[in-house]
Amino acid sequence: MSYGASYEQYNTLFLNEASEIHPSIVYxxxxxxxxxxxxxTLLSLATALMVNLKNKSHVSYLVSASIASLSIGFGSILLSNYVGVYI
Incomplete structure (x- = not known):
């Protein structure tokens, strides 16, 4: 009892009809x-935490902290995707 096509048909389909998958520029x-x-992340954290808040506005502190947290999040996602692919 056979399900699907034979090995030779799958092999010729792979050799003749398959196309290469190109990763995106980011990957x-x-x-x-x-x-x-x-x-x-390091630059944003340095500007957010190492500067005296008395001389700096709270808006620029929040912007630096937001940039740092977003880049930490995106960096961890990209790093986990990279490590997860090659394990």
């Missing part, structure tokens, strides 16, 4: 994007 340069996000 081709995933290491660079992750490093840039980590640098952005």
């Amino acid at each position: 081709r340069n995933l290491g660079l994007v992750t490093v840039l996000l980590l640098v952005l």
Whole structure:
């Protein structure tokens, strides 16, 4: 009892009809994007936490902290996708 096509039919289908899957630009340069996000995180955290709040407005503090938290989130997502693919 056979289900589907034979091995030879699947093999010829793969050899003749298959097309290559191209990853997006972000995933081709995933290491660079992750490093840039980590640098952005460190710079944003440094500007948010190392500056005297008496001389700085609260809006710029919130913007720096928001940028840092977003880049931490996106960096962790990209890093987990990268590590998850190669494990």
